[in-house]
Structures are given as C-alpha cells and as structure tokens.
Amino acid sequence: MPKVKKPKVAVWKFASCDGCQLSLLDCEDELLAVAGAIEIANFPEASRAVMKGPYDISLVEGSITTPHDAERIQEVRRISKFLITIGACATAGGIQALRNFKDVKEFISIVYAKPAYISTLEKSTPIAEHVKVDFELRGCPINKYQLLEVVNAFLNGRKPNIPSYSVCVECKRRGTVCVMTAYGTPCLGPVTQAGCGAICPAYHRGCYGCFGPKETPNTTSLSTWWRRLGVTNQNLVRAFRGFNAYAEPFRKESEAYEQK
Amino acid sequence: MIGEQVLIERQDIQKLLDVLHQKGYETVGPTIREGAIVYDQIASVEELPIGWTDEQDGGTYRLKRRNDQALFGYVVGPYSWKKFLHPPVLSLWKAKKSGKSLEIIPNSDEIPQYAFIGVRSCELHAIFIQDRVFTNGKFTDPHYQARRQKIFIIAVNCVQAGGTCFCVSMKTGPKATVGFDLALTEIIDGQRHYFVVEVGTEKGAEILQKVPTKPAQPSDKKSADERVAQAAQRMGRQLDTTDIKELLYRNLEHPRWDEVATRCLTCANCTMVCPTCFCTTVEDVTDLIGAEAERVRRWDSCFTLDFSYVHGGSVRASVKSRYRQWLTHKLASWIDQFGTSGCVGCGRCITWCPVGIDITEEVRAIRQSESAQLSERRG
Ligand code: SF4
Ligand code: SF4
Ligand code: SF4
Ligand code: SF4
Numbered sequence: 001m002p003k004v005k006k007p008k009v010a011v012w013k014f015a016s017c018d019g020c021q022l023s024l025l026d027c028e029d030e031l032l033a034v035a036g037a038i039e040i041a042n043f044p045e046a047s048r049a050v051m052k053g054p055y056d057i058s059l060v061e062g063s064i065t066t067p068h069d070a071e072r073i074q075e076v077r078r079i080s081k082f083l084i085t086i087g088a089c090a091t092a093g094g095i096q097a098l099r100n101f102k103d104v105k106e107f108i109s110i111v112y113a114k115p116a117y118i119s120t121l122e123k124s125t126p127i128a129e130h131v132k133v134d135f136e137l138r139g140c141p142i143n144k145y146q147l148l149e150v151v152n153a154f155l156n157g158r159k160p161n162i163p164s165y166s167v168c169v170e171c172k173r174r175g176t177v178c179v180m181t182a183y184g185t186p187c188l189g190p191v192t193q194a195g196c197g198a199i200c201p202a203y204h205r206g207c208y209g210c211f212g213p214k215e216t217p218n219t220t221s222l223s224t225w226w227r228r229l230g231v232t233n234q235n236l237v238r239a240f241r242g243f244n245a246y247a248e249p250f251r252k253e254s255e256a257y258e259q260k
Numbered sequence: 261m262i263g264e265q266v267l268i269e270r271q272d273i274q275k276l277l278d279v280l281h282q283k284g285y286e287t288v289g290p291t292i293r294e295g296a297i298v299y300d301q302i303a304s305v306e307e308l309p310i311g312w313t314d315e316q317d318g319g320t321y322r323l324k325r326r327n328d329q330a331l332f333g334y335v336v337g338p339y340s341w342k343k344f345l346h347p348p349v350l351s352l353w354k355a356k357k358s359g360k361s362l363e364i365i366p367n368s369d370e371i372p373q374y375a376f377i378g379v380r381s382c383e384l385h386a387i388f389i390q391d392r393v394f395t396n397g398k399f400t401d402p403h404y405q406a407r408r409q410k411i412f413i414i415a416v417n418c419v420q421a422g423g424t425c426f427c428v429s430m431k432t433g434p435k436a437t438v439g440f441d442l443a444l445t446e447i448i449d450g451q452r453h454y455f456v457v458e459v460g461t462e463k464g465a466e467i468l469q470k471v472p473t474k475p476a477q478p479s480d481k482k483s484a485d486e487r488v489a490q491a492a493q494r495m496g497r498q499l500d501t502t503d504i505k506e507l508l509y510r511n512l513e514h515p516r517w518d519e520v521a522t523r524c525l526t527c528a529n530c531t532m533v534c535p536t537c538f539c540t541t542v543e544d545v546t547d548l549i550g551a552e553a554e555r556v557r558r559w560d561s562c563f564t565l566d567f568s569y570v571h572g573g574s575v576r577a578s579v580k581s582r583y584r585q586w587l588t589h590k591l592a593s594w595i596d597q598f599g600t601s602g603c604v605g606c607g608r609c610i611t612w613c614p615v616g617i618d619i620t621e622e623v624r625a626i627r628q629s630e631s632a633q634l635s636e637r638r639g
Contacts, residue, residue, distance in 0.1 A: 001343070021492050033547060036546075036548075037548045037549045042604050052533070148548065149545070150545075151548070152338070152546060165528060165565070165566070166525070166528060168532070168614070169529040169532065169559075169561065170528075172528075172529060172533065173349055174348075175298070177293065177294035178614065179298040179322075179613060181338075182294070182295040182296050182322070183295055184320070189614075190614050216526055216565065217525075218522075218524065218525045218526065221522065221523045222525060222614070225614065225616075243496055245599070
C-alpha cells in the first residue's frame with residue numbers, strides 16, 4: 001500500500017504578539033496527536049526547520065501593517081490550499097489597529113529617532129482585506145480547543161463547529177450569574193462572539209469583547225443600556241476600542257460615541 | 261395522609277433534609293452564589309439564603325437583606341430546575357475505533373436521585389410543561405425521563421411576589437396545587453417561625469414520619485392561605501391572556517416587532533433562563549487522528565442564526581423574526597403544539613434580559629394598538 005502523505009501545515013506570522021501561535025504549542029497532549037496526523041512544515045515558534053510549499057493548510061497570525069507584509073501575504077496565499085486566519089490581529093487588525101483612528105505619521109515622528117527608516121502603512125488591516133480567507137478563527141488569544149476543532153474539520157473536510165452566537169450562551173450554559181443584571185457591571189458579552197467559554201463573567205468581570213462581534217450584533221442597543229448603567233460616552237468609546245476595535249460593528253459604535 | 265396539613269417548627273427543617281439524605285437523596289435547593297440565588301447542592305439549612313430577598317425588574321436583579329430570618333423570603337433566580345432535568349451540556353455517547361471495529365460507548369453517568377427543595381408553583385408548572393415536551397409525545401427523551409422519575413419535590417408556596425412575576429395571569433401560582441410530594445408555607449409571626457406543610461404523595465407522607473410534626477390548626481391554615489393570597493395581590497407584572505393565540509397570529513406583521521428588534525440583542529439569555537425552553541443542538545467532536553468521537557448535546561436557542569440554518573442560509577435572518585419566533589412560540593404556537601401555554605409567568609426572561617425587554621409589555625403594546633384601532637373605527 002502506498003504511504004499516505006500527511007497533510008502539510010504551515011504557521012505564518014505577521015504583525016502580532018505570537019500569543020495565538022503559542023495556543024497551538026499549548027495543546028501539549030493534543031500536539032502529539034497533531035504531530036502524528038499532520039506535518040508541521042513551517043512553524044517559527046516551534047522549530048526552525050522550514051519545508052517548502054505548497055501547504056494544505058496555512059494558519060496565519062497577525063495583521064498587515066507594512067508594504068512588505070502586504071506582498072508576503074499574497075505569496076502565502078499562492079502556496080496554500082486553505083488559508084485560515086487566527087486571532088484578533090489577523091481577523092480584525094488587532095490592538096495595533098488603534099492607529100487606524102489616528103494619524104500614524106505623528107506616532108512615527110514621536111516614537112522613532114529617524115522616522116525616515118520606518119516603512120509602515122497608514123492602517124493595520126485584517127488578512128481578509130488582502131487575500132481570500134477560508135476561515136477566520138477569532139479571539140485574543142484564540143481558544144486552543146477551537147483551533148484543534150478548525151484544523152480537524154479542514155483535515156476531515158467538514159464544517160467546523162465554531163458558533164457565531166453570543167458569549168451569553170456560553171455564560172448561561174456554564175451556570176454563571178449575569179454580571180450586568182446582578183451587579184450592573186457593563187459587559188460586552190451580548191454583542192461578542194462565543195469561544196472563550198465566558199471566562200470573564202465567571203470571574204465577576206464584564207466581557208472585554210476579545211472574540212469580536214457576534215452574528216447580527218446590536219451594539220446600539222447595548223450602548224444605550226450601558227449609558228443607563230452610568231457608563232460615559234468616553235468609556236463607551238474605550239470599551240469598543242479593544243482588540244477588535246477595527247471590526248466594523250465595533251468600529252462604527254466607537255465612532256458614533258466619539259462624535260457625541 | 262395525602263392532603264393532610266401539619267406543622268413543622270423552623271428548628272426541625274434540618275431534620276427534613278437529614279431524612280432525605282438518609283433515604284439516598286441528593287438535596288438541591290436555593291443558595292447564594294455570585295450575588296444571586298441559584299439552585300445548588302445543599303446539605304444544611306444554613307446554606308439557604310436565610311434573611312435575604314431579591315429585587316427584580318427588567319434587566320436588573322439585586323439581593324437585599326430582609327428584616328427577618330426567613331428561609332424562603334425571595335422568588336426565583338436565574339436558573340430553574342431545568343438545569344438538573346435537562347442539563348445544559350450532555351455527552352450522549354462516545355465512539356472508539358480499534359483496528360477495523362468501531363465501539364459505541366453510551367453515556368453511563370449515574371443519574372442522581374435529586375430532592376428539589378423550594379420549588380415554586382410556577383416552576384412545578386414548568387416541569388409539567390417539559391414533561392409534555394419530553395415524555396408525552398411519540399418520542400421520549402430518555403435522559404429527561406431518567407432524571408425526572410427519581411425526583412422528590414418539596415414545593416414552597418410564595419408568600420410574596422417578585423417584581424417581574426405574573427403567575428396569577430398564567431394561572432400557575434402562587435399556591436402549589438399539584439405535583440409535589442410536600443408543600444411548605446413559611447410563617448413568621450412575631451417570635452414564632454414555622455411551616456404549614458401539605459402532604460402531596462405517599463412518598464411525602466413517608467418522609468414526614470421521621471420528622472417532628474404537629475397537627476395544623478384551622479388558624480394556621482388560615483394564616484398560610486392569607487399570606488399566599490397576599491402574594492397573589494402583589495404580582496409585579498400582568499399579562500392579559502384573552503384570545504392570546506389569535507391576537508398574536510393576527511398580528512405577525514405588527515410594527516411593534518420592528519420596534520422590539522431595535523432593542524433585542526439576540527443574545528439568547530431569555531431562552532436559556534426560561535424554565536420551559538427545551539431546544540438543543542447536537543455536535544460531533546472528533547480527535548485529530550480519527551480514533552475517538554463524541555456526540556454532545558447543548559442547549560440551543562431560536563435566537564441564533566444557526567438554529568434556522570438550512571442549505572444556503574438562515575430562515576430567520578432578521579432580529580425581528582427571531583424575537584417573534586420566541587414570543588409567539590411561548591404564548592401561541594406552544595398551545596397548538598403541546599396543548600398548554602409555553603409560559604408560566606416566572607418573569608425570568610424579563611429580569612435576565614440584559615436590556616430589560618418585557619414579554620408582558622410587548623403583548624400589551626400589540627393588544628392596545630388593536631383596541632385603539634377598534635375604537636377609532638367605531639368612532
Ligand atoms: S455576564 Fe455578560 S456574557 Fe454573561 S449573560 Fe450577562 S451579559 Fe451575557
Ligand atoms: S417566557 Fe419568560 S416568564 Fe414565561 S416561563 Fe419563560 S422565562 Fe418565565
Ligand atoms: S422559544 Fe425558541 S428556544 Fe424556546 S422552545 Fe421555542 S423555539 Fe426553542
Ligand atoms: S429578548 Fe432580551 S434576552 Fe432575549 S434575546 Fe433579546 S435581548 Fe437577549
């Protein structure tokens with residue numbers, strides 16, 4: 001019998017903190033199985049060995065912030081059968097997309113001694129603004145079980161079980177008492193996509209929106225309620241300008257309150 | 261004796277729990293966790309929310325101190341008994357591949373024998389409604405049935421009503437009339453603190469034999485009845501159910517649905533906290549090398565897009581259509597489907613909606629606009 005070729009998986013890094021790649025490394029036990037089932041062909045965080053493409057799956061971490069990266073992602077797309085973006089940077093531009101609300105040239109002149117050496121783009125943008133993406137896995141950082149699920153689903157040719165409903169669904173299933181209703185603590189859970197397992201409410205904190213906007217997010221209604229809870233316009237802007245600040249529904253909501 | 265009423269003094273309530281333990285029951289009841297009253301395992305009376313009450317309104321819930329030491333001086337919290345009878349996450353079976361054979365391993369978790377302490381009348385009705393859903397039709401849910409068969413129910417009659425309660429409108433309370441093994445009414449009268457206990461079943465009578473009781477005097481029964489009647493007078497909400505099914509079916513395109521859609525977050529909290537909502541989704545989980553698989557069932561909700569997904573997209577894409585599905589299922593199509601209302605008036609969906617959307621208010625708005633139109637036409 002001919003030897004079945006193991007699917008080749010590559011991990012790519014753009015502007016990011018490496019946290020999402022580390023989620024893959026964090027799958028200790030599962031990683032053994034992963035290593036048996038797939039060939040990790042390019043994974044800078046885990047090994048320096050690089051195998052040439054094409055790849056069956058490319059996991060892309062990070063956003064596009066430089067002209068060079070804007071070209072590099074085109075090359076990654078060319079040599080990948082499936083391209084899956086992982087994390088808030090790759091799917092929404094990340095925390096570095098806060099620059100999108102300001103003039104980046106000003107930052108450069110303040111931060112760098114020789115601004116002329118800096119080659120950067122005006123905006124930090126998600127991968128999907130540059131190339132076709134087959135699946136976006138949200139989170140800051142991503143949830144390792146969701147990552148395994150996505151890789152698994154792609155390897156087996158099925159749809160990943162990654163729900164796009166609210167954090168509230170997970171919050172209620174785990175039996176947490178709602179912090180917004182019981183304490184009046186502002187929570188982004190009702191407009192944020194599930195995936196983290198509702199960690200923050202379980203520790204009596206409001207959701208920070210790490211997994212980005214859920215399906216059909218009603219940010220306007222939630223903001224109106226937050227105002228009733230005593231949140232200022234300025235703090236509303238801050239709340240929506242987190243790791244997913246540049247995701248459209250969050251961006252529009254923060255801009256609406258910036259103008260108020 | 262079934263129907264008999266006796267008295268238990270406050271200090272003997274622990275004995276009731278002890279007897280249940282001796283009989284092998286796992287006692288679950290109200291206790292304070294994370295700033296709310298939830299149902300959880302309790303071994304001692306001290307774990308009850310003694311001297312606490314809850315203030316509830318649309319989108320808000322607060323615990324408050326009472327000026328007495330009542331054991332049951334509050335109404336219902338976020339989680340109903342549904343979480344025990346119809347668990348939020350349930351592994352249905354696992355499959356293992358070894359060589360060429362596939363082994364199916366059914367879930368063999370031991371089914372706990374629960375004694376529910378402090379079931380309110382609306383919640384008893386919610387259990388009857390889920391009985392119809394899960395065990396009365398052509399198909400029986402074995403997981404629900406296995407849990408349901410074993411429970412022992414101590415009901416508590418409500419002597420005060422919550423800010424979002426409307427059991428009187430739904431004819432489900434505040435007095436527990438059927439379906440309990442024992443039903444307590446708490447009475448605090450000056451220095452005296454005791455319970456009038458009604459026996460509902462032989463099982464209930466048997467448990468009581470081991471607990472110190474006294475016969476209830478007519479005056480005790482009267483003061484229990486008066487307290488319950490007071491609660492009935494003080495419902496926080498009301499819902500006029502006259503012709504409700506027809507009213508809603510006539511108004512499926514009413515502009516009010518668009519209005520509520522501007523507020524609704526489609527977060528699904530209302531369906532999760534509702535003691536009668538039963539919908540679930542089933543997910544298959546596999547490991548990477550394809551050696552093991554598991555089928556897991558989770559609570560689902562008609563507020564998610566996936567819920568109505570058929571090839572090509574979701575049938576209920578708009579917020580309006582999802583809110584309308586929820587409200588009309590609870591109050592109208594449930595009647596066609598199961599012969600009862602799907603709402604018992606517990607008020608949870610109002611309190612735990614993060615933006616305080618109120619099912620009674622939505623129905624009222626539709627009803628009032630109709631009667632306004634009618635009187636306009638009459639001139
Ligand atoms: S705590 Fe937040 S996530 Fe949880 S139910 Fe409340 S609003 Fe939703
Ligand atoms: S619809 Fe609301 S009030 Fe009625 S039973 Fe469900 S949660 Fe309670
Ligand atoms: S209201 Fe929605 S979640 Fe509840 S039982 Fe009906 S369809 Fe299911
Ligand atoms: S009615 Fe309230 S609880 Fe229900 S989905 Fe809408 S916002 Fe969420």
